[in-house]
Amino acid sequence: MTEPEIRDRLVAQCSQGAILPEGDDALSATPVEIRVHASYLAEVARVCRGDSELHFDSLMCLSALDRGDALSVVYHLHSMSLRHRAALRVDLPRANPVVETVCGVWRTAEWHEREAYDMLGVRFEGHPDLRRILLPNDWVGYPLRKDYETPTFYRGMKVPY
Amino acid sequence: MRQAVARELRSDEMIINMGPQHPSTHGVLRLELKADGEIVEEAIPHIGYLHRDFEKHAEKLPYPQIIPYTDRMDYIAAMNNELGFCLAVEALFERGGKPIEIPEKGQYIRVIVAELNRIASHLLAFGTYGMDIGAFTPFLYAFRDREQVLGLFEEVSGARLLYNYIRIGGVARDLTPDFHHKTRRFLDYFEPQIDTYNDLLSKNKVFLERTRGVAVMSAEQAISYGWTGPNLRGSGVKWDLRKDEPYGIYDRFEFDVPVGETGDCWDRYFVRMEEFRQSVRIVRQALHQMESSGLLQSDEIMGKVRGTIRPPAGVVYSRTEAPRGDLGFYIVCDGTEYPQRLKVRSPCFTALSAMQELSRGLMVADMIAIIGSIDIVMGEVDR
Numbered sequence: 001m002t003e004p005e006i007r008d009r010l011v012a013q014c015s016q017g018a019i020l021p022e023g024d025d026a027l028s029a030t031p032v033e034i035r036v037h038a039s040y041l042a043e044v045a046r047v048c049r050g051d052s053e054l055h056f057d058s059l060m061c062l063s064a065l066d067r068g069d070a071l072s073v074v075y076h077l078h079s080m081s082l083r084h085r086a087a088l089r090v091d092l093p094r095a096n097p098v099v100e101t102v103c104g105v106w107r108t109a110e111w112h113e114r115e116a117y118d119m120l121g122v123r124f125e126g127h128p129d130l131r132r133i134l135l136p137n138d139w140v141g142y143p144l145r146k147d148y149e150t151p152t153f154y155r156g157m158k159v160p161y
Numbered sequence: 162m163r164q165a166v167a168r169e170l171r172s173d174e175m176i177i178n179m180g181p182q183h184p185s186t187h188g189v190l191r192l193e194l195k196a197d198g199e200i201v202e203e204a205i206p207h208i209g210y211l212h213r214d215f216e217k218h219a220e221k222l223p224y225p226q227i228i229p230y231t232d233r234m235d236y237i238a239a240m241n242n243e244l245g246f247c248l249a250v251e252a253l254f255e256r257g258g259k260p261i262e263i264p265e266k267g268q269y270i271r272v273i274v275a276e277l278n279r280i281a282s283h284l285l286a287f288g289t290y291g292m293d294i295g296a297f298t299p300f301l302y303a304f305r306d307r308e309q310v311l312g313l314f315e316e317v318s319g320a321r322l323l324y325n326y327i328r329i330g331g332v333a334r335d336l337t338p339d340f341h342h343k344t345r346r347f348l349d350y351f352e353p354q355i356d357t358y359n360d361l362l363s364k365n366k367v368f369l370e371r372t373r374g375v376a377v378m379s380a381e382q383a384i385s386y387g388w389t390g391p392n393l394r395g396s397g398v399k400w401d402l403r404k405d406e407p408y409g410i411y412d413r414f415e416f417d418v419p420v421g422e423t424g425d426c427w428d429r430y431f432v433r434m435e436e437f438r439q440s441v442r443i444v445r446q447a448l449h450q451m452e453s454s455g456l457l458q459s460d461e462i463m464g465k466v467r468g469t470i471r472p473p474a475g476v477v478y479s480r481t482e483a484p485r486g487d488l489g490f491y492i493v494c495d496g497t498e499y500p501q502r503l504k505v506r507s508p509c510f511t512a513l514s515a516m517q518e519l520s521r522g523l524m525v526a527d528m529i530a531i532i533g534s535i536d537i538v539m540g541e542v543d544r
Binding site: 028029030031033057058059060061063065066074076080083087106107108110111112115119132133134135136143144 | 208209212214216217252256381382384385386387398400405475476477478480487489491493501502504506510511513514515518543544
């Protein structure tokens with residue numbers, strides 16, 4: 001399936017309002033990022049995985065990023081059987097970045113969501129074990145946010161720079 | 162009577178910390194094992210010991226200066242990391258309508274070094290896996306032969322492990338005049354060696370007992386866990402980006418995609434052994450095509466790239482077939498010389514995330530066999 005076909009299929013199969021209209025994004029992407037309303041993300045993910053014509057059985061990558069005004073989570077999907085790919089994107093408010101987990105749909109998401117939480121503080125509702133993965137448990141702040149300030153002390157020790 | 166026994170013999174579960182310093186964890190990995198005697202009930206990986214937030218560093222670096230950092234992710238296969246990153250940046254240029262034309266010779270050199278590095282990487286995987294399981298000799302054979310590949314890399318790039326050789330738009334230096342002779346001599350020597358390795362380890366009774374039928378991963382599970390590369394092919398899924406989504410000039414070569422049958426540790430291991438032959442085939446074809454088209458005399462190895470690399474604004478997700486699986490780069494570029502966000506999709510990270518699933522109900526000693534069979538490099542897991 002081509003990218004517009006995938007988009008049309010998703011619009012047809014998901015609840016109304018789940019797939020947001022194509023915005024006039026300054027940064028366009030390859031593959032095209034289909035914007036999804038945050039509260040429908042889990043549903044869209046289940047459709048992506050379960051629909052016989054889409055059948056995205058593999059989550060290639062889950063990335064979170066700081067866009068300044070919002071945090072985004074991008075899901076790169078691939079179908080091993082049908083050999084097509086797509087990307088979903090949710091934009092979350094900085095103050096309260098919460099989105100439902102997709103762990104139950106793709107097992108890959110379990111660690112990738114933990115990483116997104118660790119680095120950008122995105123909280124994934126329903127995740128079985130949402131804790132830091134790369135940084136120590138007592139780390140303060142989320143390093144990949146643009147307003148993150150590099151700490152000069154760690155547990156009372158001066159960090160030499 | 163039962164109660165009396167229970168009072169004397171404590172039979173609650175035991176927690177064993179395997180790592181972070183353990184010779185067979187291939188880096189600093191800690192596994193927290195909850196064991197009932199010798200049976201593992203749960204194995205929880207604790208990672209992050211090598212974490213240096215490469216992605217954060219990258220946001221403050223111009224694109225060409227990120228290349229040395231990518232070397233240090235999977236330091237066993239640095240060429241493949243560089244190639245993945247450079248292809249992603251080149252994809253940014255292409256989608257912005259300003260494609261960089263990479264000269265033919267540059268393309269061929271990229272394929273040759275990437276495949277040689279795959280051989281070197283699989284040699285390390287093969288050698289250390291044998292050693293993990295108790296066969297010391299294959300390790301010496303593997304390192305002796307890997308040394309020759311490193312020698313070739315040293316000749317062409319000046320470095321033995323972290324090369325900074327593949328650049329955005331081509332490669333850094335031309336091949337030395339007798340590089341292709343030396344490479345061919347190595348391939349002639351190396352090809353029969355693969356049979357020696359198989360005699361030494363692959364068909365060894367003890368090795369078979371330790372790896373056959375251990376930690377079986379079904380194809381469906383492997384896909385759901387995002388497994389790629391030899392691990393996925395070990396489960397019988399014929400998926401290789403070089404074949405299925407050819408990048409660079411990979412569509413010009415003939416090679417097979419070896420797959421396993423059952424998805425156990427031995428299958429994952431043996432897929433790598435078979436990939437030796439395929440990499441040798443690709444390098445031979447590349448050398449031959451270079452010679453027959455007169456490219457050896459050419460000195461064009463870099464495309465036309467400006468001094469300051471400023472890709473057009475855009476977002477790209479690009480992936481390549483590294484020795485350990487699909488290595489993906491997600492780059493958000495706002496048109497400046499620094500990436501706004503760079504995310505690496507590490508094949509080892511996703512492979513390791515299945516550890517809990519793989520190890521349930523196996524013996525403590527099997528943990529070693531599993532870790533070796535998924536061939537992880539912690540530098541890439543932790544980034």
